[in-house]
Amino acid sequence: MKNFADRLIEVIQEKGSPIAVGLDPQLQYIPQEIKDKAFKDHGQGFKGASWAILEFNRKVLDVVSPYTGVVKLQVAFYELLGPWGMEAYRKTITYAQKKGLVTIGDIKRGDVEHTALAYAQAHLGEVKLDKTTLQGYGTDSVTLNPYLGGDSIAPFLKVAEEKDKGLFILVKTTNPSSRDFQDLSASDGERFFEKVAKKVGQWGKGLIGKNGYSSVGAVVGAQYPRTASRLRHLIPRAFFLVPGYGAQGAGARGLDAYFNTDGYGAIISSSRSIIFAYLYPPCKGKTVDWEEAVRQAVVKMHSEVAETAERAKRRSSHRL
């Protein structure tokens, strides 16, 4: 295997744009024909619903995999459907990995050390049973919540090191209430999320790949270019996972600040506005095939974000 950050850069180069498509399969938005078949074949309950989201995900992955090297799965929408939903989660991960995609499990877990170890084994590592050892969900990386501090991250660091996995620690999230606590100023004038960012830098020191990036990254919402600029300076070696492009409001404008001047260091992520593109402009209200809508949306994002990353490089040349 290879350092996670190096693998990220490899798939970004291969696909030509640093984007991630978010597989947040909310059942109510999944095309009816997929649901009808799944519920007919597997019953009206959680099993049928889980097969519907799995089938939807596979079709989305078939469409987006030429354009994106990374997919992010929001586990909540799988957890919502009970154990069958988690089976769909596992199968989606496997399907994406067979297509050569790097997977991010958006799990946002955080717990005391011996519990965090269980989460790390479940999602990134192996699970030791009585006489056998089995693979867990097997995503390539996960998102984590930092509220419990260093010892809640340590077991994930250990598994990440052993298995060449990646971590993205929540630093500054997209939601309006992220200001409630993340933006509070500490007694030394630094904001709380800056304290977290500095720790992210420390936690990632032992996992730097040959391209100079760490396998320990940070989640930084797309709406905060000035914050991103400050964080870029604070933790240059951290890859930023940047949600909030598309349905959550932000366009590609202003995203330059999330990249380093080598054109790397950020993965721009979009979920609903890609996978449910048929419900958003410019497709909304038109009779566009839903898969064609996905294709058009991901192509547009691919090109906008690739341009942004290029601009970040030119910014460097201008400076010279």
Added chain:
Amino acid sequence: MKNFADRLIEVIQEKGSPIAVGLDPQLQYIPQEIKDKAFKDHGQGFKGASWAILEFNRKVLDVVSPYTGVVKLQVAFYELLGPWGMEAYRKTITYAQKKGLVTIGDIKRGDVEHTALAYAQAHLGEVKLDKTTLQGYGTDSVTLNPYLGGDSIAPFLKVAEEKDKGLFILVKTTNPSSRDFQDLSASDGERFFEKVAKKVGQWGKGLIGKNGYSSVGAVVGAQYPRTASRLRHLIPRAFFLVPGYGAQGAGARGLDAYFNTDGYGAIISSSRSIIFAYLYPPCKGKTVDWEEAVRQAVVKMHSEVAETAERAKRRSSHRL
């Protein structure tokens, strides 16, 4: 149904002590005879392991239910075993509720609003499918991580209000690294966890029961009596869920500060030192039946904590 905090007080009165037993079924510590049978009946994989923890939980619940009104399930140890593990989680909750116990899902989730809604529906509420609406995991309450702020809690508040469920927000956790961020001082001198506690008080205002307590509580580790005293003052109407008694180090001494002078307001929780009591003193190394060890441990905890709550009341009389 009845306000969650009122239900808590009811089961505390019924069982005579404000304790919770934590069902953290780590497979390696489960008695071999239970594992052997489960793996024989259901195979060596996740299914067998999940049946082992389910069977273990049932036996523990049979032993502890005369002494405790509350059980806390750490979901990580179920998630560790994949979809079958989540089935064991669901079945354990159902079994506990049939015995009249109040359940706490120790899930520590936290996400942006529309994702938090999925978690809230999955764990506390109902899940709307295409033609049916099904119950989720159905715990009576969950623990939540506050890092994302108010809008990440809002969907849980809504479901809690509709379904008379409870929430426990992480304020000050048991682990040593809780100091990394939770203990940081803000520019006004208050510590970060105090900022969180104040929000807990605000979030819980609309969910106060007839006993004066809110359905929105706080997680406060057992090792911090001085902190607890400050928090007790800051958010008098919040029930404290207090982990860290037993295996994590704290005894009943010093726990008075977690209670109000009515003798309520705290649930003292212990996991490993009860359910795996055969591995801890005074049973460790002795040939005590594991279920008898559980019984002795829960009886001891029941009486120590009941005494503590009584002492908190006497503290009140002394003051008068």
